Amino acid sequence: MNVNHHFRYAVLTTTLAVTLLALGGCASGPDYERPAFSPPVAYKETGPWKLAQPTDADANQPWWTRYGDADLDALVAQANAASQDIRMAEAQYRQARAAAQLARSGFAPTLGAGVSVGRARTQTAGGPTTAGSNALVLDASWEPDIWGHVQRSVEAGEAAEQASAADLAAARLSIQAELVQDYLQLRITDAQKDLFVHTTQEYRRALALTRSQYAAGIVTRGDVALAETQLQSSNAQAIDLEVQRTQLEHAIAILTGRAPADLSIAARPPDAIGLTLPEVPAGLPSQLLERRPDIASAERRAAAANAGIGVAQSAYFPNLVLSASGGFANANFSPWFDAPSRIWSLGAALAGTIFDGGARRAQTDAAVAAYDTSVAQYKRTVLIGLQEVEDDLAALRVLAEERTVLDAAVSAARVAERASLAQYRAGTATYLAVVTSQTLLFANQRSAVQLLGRQLVASAALVKALGGGWNAAELGGATVPAHTSPSVISTAAGF
Numbered sequence: 001m002n003v004n005h006h007f008r009y010a011v012l013t014t015t016l017a018v019t020l021l022a023l024g025g026c027a028s029g030p031d032y033e034r035p036a037f038s039p040p041v042a043y044k045e046t047g048p049w050k051l052a053q054p055t056d057a058d059a060n061q062p063w064w065t066r067y068g069d070a071d072l073d074a075l076v077a078q079a080n081a082a083s084q085d086i087r088m089a090e091a092q093y094r095q096a097r098a099a100a101q102l103a104r105s106g107f108a109p110t111l112g113a114g115v116s117v118g119r120a121r122t123q124t125a126g127g128p129t130t131a132g133s134n135a136l137v138l139d140a141s142w143e144p145d146i147w148g149h150v151q152r153s154v155e156a157g158e159a160a161e162q163a164s165a166a167d168l169a170a171a172r173l174s175i176q177a178e179l180v181q182d183y184l185q186l187r188i189t190d191a192q193k194d195l196f197v198h199t200t201q202e203y204r205r206a207l208a209l210t211r212s213q214y215a216a217g218i219v220t221r222g223d224v225a226l227a228e229t230q231l232q233s234s235n236a237q238a239i240d241l242e243v244q245r246t247q248l249e250h251a252i253a254i255l256t257g258r259a260p261a262d263l264s265i266a267a268r269p270p271d272a273i274g275l276t277l278p279e280v281p282a283g284l285p286s287q288l289l290e291r292r293p294d295i296a297s298a299e300r301r302a303a304a305a306n307a308g309i310g311v312a313q314s315a316y317f318p319n320l321v322l323s324a325s326g327g328f329a330n331a332n333f334s335p336w337f338d339a340p341s342r343i344w345s346l347g348a349a350l351a352g353t354i355f356d357g358g359a360r361r362a363q364t365d366a367a368v369a370a371y372d373t374s375v376a377q378y379k380r381t382v383l384i385g386l387q388e389v390e391d392d393l394a395a396l397r398v399l400a401e402e403r404t405v406l407d408a409a410v411s412a413a414r415v416a417e418r419a420s421l422a423q424y425r426a427g428t429a430t431y432l433a434v435v436t437s438q439t440l441l442f443a444n445q446r447s448a449v450q451l452l453g454r455q456l457v458a459s460a461a462l463v464k465a466l467g468g469g470w471n472a473a474e475l476g477g478a479t480v481p482a483h484t485s486p487s488v489i490s491t492a493a494g495f
Contacts, residue, residue: 027148028317029310032155032303035375037382039285045393063463064180066278067456071265072183075256079179080172082257089164089171096164100157106150109142137327147317152310159304162475166297169470173293177464179255181457183265186248187275188453189241190267195449196238199442203231206421206438210431213424223431230435234442277455280462288385291467295385296475298378305371312367315360318352385465392462399455406448413441 064076080086118133145151207227213219253263268274289295326344353360420437423429 027151027310028313029148029152030306032306034299035302035378037289037379039288039382039386041285043285043386043390043393045390045397063468064176064460066280067180067184068276068278069183069187069274072180075183075252076176076179078256078258079175083175083255084257085175086168086171089168093161093164093168096157096161100154100161103150103153103157106143106153107145109140112139113137114139135327137325139323139325141321141323143319143321146320147314148310149314152307152314156304156307156311159300159307163297163300163304165475166293166300166472169293169474170297173464173468173470175255176468177460179252180460182248182251182255184275184456184460185453186245186252186265187268188449188456189245189248191275191449191452192446193238193241193245193267195442195445196234196241199438199445200231200234200238202438203227203234206434207231209421209425218427219431226431226435230438275452275456277452277459280459280466283466285386285389288389288467289382290472291470292385292465293467293470293472295378295381296472298374298381300475302371302374302378305367305374309364309367309371312360312364315353315363318350321349321351323347323349388465389462392458392465395458396455396462399451399458403448403451403455406444406451410441410444410448413437413444417441 062073062076065073114135114137116133116135116137119130120133121128121130123129207224207230210219210224210227214221214224249263249265250260252265253260256263283291289299324344324346417434417437417440420429420433424431424434
């Protein structure tokens, strides 16, 4: 009779669990769909595009090597290994990965064990009695994921993990781009310093000529003073460049995880600066959705927020907990394994909230609002990405046009400077004409060097805006749209 009672109890418990599992059917909350966003077919900035070869956009090729500078390659490698910003992003990724694993553990049952040893003295009718109590119990409990609470939590955790992985990629790309831009500006500063060296040499020759002319009584003392002013002003500007170079060197040291005192970047000879403007592959606007890590991160956070709606809605349903325990209990250890000492229990508990003052509704509304926020943030991130690409494409196009005009201005200024010096030697022109022509030549030459620096920095910014060759497929599990449109590469004026 006792055995039949236990059997009926076990059958009833199992039937209840199976029935609730069947009622659950599917996870609560909406299934995730990528927020709809239709990027333009092409960029507003048009130019002489051509179809790119597959090797032009090799994602496995470090993009900074296109600048052909071994020192730059070494510095980027050091930044990848030692940047504190990258290390923080790596730690945050590990934290997100652990949180995702914690959510997945909700699918598994909980097992426990306990051992207790005690001795108690009690008062009975026959007098005080002392007895021992010893027990060994194993217990297990499991909460079936009937309403999809755990499933949605896992979805949210995995999406957050993927978003954190994209954040890590974005941090790496940001550090790489910042270091490349700082290094390029440092080399441009070196080029400007070399230009100052050459210019001051010309100014010294002009000063010597003026002093010779003054000694011969051909020119006035004012011409000598004007030549001296021009030379000293050039020397002052050259010294000022050292401040900019030092600060850039310090910034590079921090990016590579070192104190400024631990890094020194030697200047190069004028003929070995080696700055060239590389070709930068550019894809279609739709490819930004998979090539920019910040866009992928925003999309994954939208997926996590969507799963959060399901987690909040699952609170409306009751929780079923199945539990079982078994073991041995006796006053002494010796008869533990005898049948009378064996103990066990089997049970099921179904519990739910009847009234909570609107707390669950508020939590659901908050989850929906959080999802709407993440969707807006995702679309905003895409728009910002499109803007950055357009800005950098426009900058490179305009700077290329400006460089053509500026090169012509440099050539014309050089001719004017030589003519004014010849006229001054012949006594048919004043030194003011010489100063004017030399100042114009130097200003145009310096603008040409600075313009090259702006082009180089803009090219690095474009690489960053395009994602640096990164692809959302690296996240693993993230939905990546397929695109069959060919990528393109600009060939306009050195880009």
